[in-house]
Amino acid sequence: MRELRGIGASPGGAAGPVYRLAPPPALPPLVEPVDPEAEKTAVRAAVLAVAADLTRRADTALEATAAEVLRAQVMMAQDETLIDAADIAIDGGADAPHAITDVLAGHRAVFEAAGGYLAERVSDLDDLRDRLVAACLGQPMPGVPDPGHPYLLIARDLAPADTAGLEPAMVLGLVTAEGGPTSHTAILARTLGIPAVVRCAGILDVADGALASLDGASGVVVAGVSAETVTTVNADRLAEIERRARSHGPGRTADGHPVALLANIGSARDITGEVEGVGLFRTELLYLDRVDPPSHEEQVAAYRDVFAALPGRKVVVRTLDAGADKPLPFLRLADEPNPALGVRGLRVARQAPSVLTAQLAAIAAAAAATDADVWVMAPMVATVAEAAAFTESCREHGLPTAGVMIEVPAAALRASQLMCHADFLSVGTNDLSQYTFAADRMCGDLADLLDPWQPALIALLASCAAAGVEAGKPVGVCGESAADPSFALVLAGLGITSLSMAPRSIPAVRESLAAHTVNECRQIAEAALAAPSPEAARAAAAGASRQLRFGDGVSVR
Structure with a gap:
């Protein structure tokens, strides 16, 4: 077994075989267009197709938060400054796919340099680029795998369009190599109730089909777990979901x-x-x-x-x-x-x-x-x-x-x-x-x-x-x-x-x-406050909770 650590982004435990997000379309070699106007038309057609697809996904999203994020992405796709910049790139000798890629690379650099909220939206731009390029090339949109059974989804990062359409019954958990706890991936995972870990170094080295478990609170991912562990973790998760459904x-x-x-x-x-x-x-x-x-x-x-x-x-x-x-x-x-x-x-x-x-x-x-x-x-x-x-x-x-x-x-x-x-x-x-x-x-x-x-x-x-x-x-x-x-x-x-x-x-x-x-609760808080590190604070609080509930006859319920 191999233990990996990331940032817990959505609490809960999950286990199963891992499968990764489909790769983005490969950009073909640049060919100077014979008909620049046709390339500009192709850009506009791609924008229309992608905007329509994202709008459809927004209309059928399981959660309102996901729908709002997707509609914001539609506005990004339809931004006239993007289209105008693509026209200029085509006049400079680029074809439609390369024009889109170059323009969004510029936007991406600006977002990264800005930091904060905009830096967290870089994955949205990358997804928009991939979808527009796929539309220009006549290829299927990049998306989530469908192995036909429940699994853990792993990816470098997830775009809103990918996360919004996830079915919690099939996608048991998410692990990404990039992103952050306030990224769209994390926000939508919490909204959907899917356990998630982000910024998990080494997750992309785990082979498709390998069994793994994740803890969305601590950020710990274990690759190479046994089939028995998968059964136990998911049975515990199902029992917890059913118990919480009765909570009010x-x-x-x-x-x-x-x-x-x-x-x-x-x-x-x-x-x-x-x-x-x-x-x-x-x-x-x-x-x-x-x-x-x-x-x-x-x-x-x-x-x-x-x-x-x-x-x-x-x-x-x-x-x-x-x-x-x-x-x-x-x-x-x-x-x-x-x-x-x-x-x-x-x-x-x-x-x-x-x-x-x-x-x-x-x-x-x-x-x-x-x-x-x-x-x-x-x-x-x-x-x-x-x-x-x-x-x-x-x-x-x-x-x-x-x-x-x-x-x-x-x-x-x-x-x-x-x-x-x-x-x-x-x-x-x-x-x-x-x-x-x-x-x-x-x-x-x-x-x-x-x-x-x-x-x-x-x-x-x-x-x-x-x-x-x-x-x-x-x-x-x-x-x-x-x-x-x-x-x-x-x-x-x-x-x-x-x-x-x-x-x-x-x-x-x-x-x-x-x-x-x-x-x-006061005693648990005191134990956490007295600890020298977050690991010690978490352990002290857990130990105090167990002791108070089950130990030495104190407050046993």
Whole structure:
């Protein structure tokens, strides 16, 4: 057996034979076109064919998140600047396939240089290139294998069109050599409930048909397991799925202490099943890939759809989280050498304050038309002055419950002072890890630093939770760490009052909390805080959990 390690991107265990994604079409040797106009026509025909195929996939996608991602990719394909640039390349002597390849190579370099969100979209561009080239050459679109039985899918990376059409009954798990925990592959895998590991070095060396197992929480992949192991792992997974299907009700510990379990969504279509409310409503989907900002009416309609679906329940709206890391054409922001440290999130209001005020006005109008309990929070708050200005602006717009996200260590260290102005805090552990450890979320070599079990990160979470307890105000976590059933016990023990995650992750977290009292959660949190490393913290928490539940007659259930 051979153990490989990557970044856990979607929790759960799976095992089976591995099969890899079909390779992209081979680019033939360049032949200078005899008829440049025919090549330009071929480019336009390819764009139409690919856009139609992606639209069809979006219309039949199993999840709303997948559909939104695919429609964004359609907009990329239909971008007139891409077509115009291909025309110029053809006039310079390229044929249609090479023109498309050259133009998208330029786009790819820009995305990679930008880093952050755009760097995570590189695989989307690669997939678009492969589909357009295949259409030009009259070849079938690259895609997912169909061996006729359940399997583990391995690939260098997966494009949205591949991930969106996956059937969880056939694709038991995903392992990619590239990508990151916030890539489309990871997001869609979590949405579909498929265990996934990304940034797993060496996975492409595993032969098709070889038996392997994966743990989507720890990021461990084992190649060369036995058939008995495959049977055991999948039987455990099936039993867990069936058990969770029977899970319902609010989040509570065994002794009734409430820990609200909320959903992370991007639109009303993401609200599936029974949810207590929404802890993170990402609004940037309204803004991405647009040359003009959405109108007041468009925003009100989108927000109202979400609020109307959750009458009487809490909906936490995150204001626009874009900027240098997710460039929006209409903002006309200058290029930055390090977008992750630049004008993003609330900082956009420094240069374009009307974008924030227009959004707050639309949120307020939509809230007034429904019965939802609407809360609003700002991303990338770094100082007390920023928190004070944002919460004051919310109240001026008639939004009574205003909070801030803790994604910057400076904000975590001043959590008590922020609470003097904010009604609540919401910790985004993905960015807080990135900034605390100076480790880019896309850098696989630094995956250990991005582990939420890092004691330094747990200490910052403890500081935020303590500030909430002292102020008598709620503190939630909306980062991916909230979806880890074991880490949820630590968060509850620290004093975190709500956990927000992909809806499919809620049942497992609900069950984990229900198996422990709040006092047990506190002891588990103390064990994790005292550990010297993430591995030790994870082991200490697991050991404390076992001891409290089954050992020495203490709290045995």
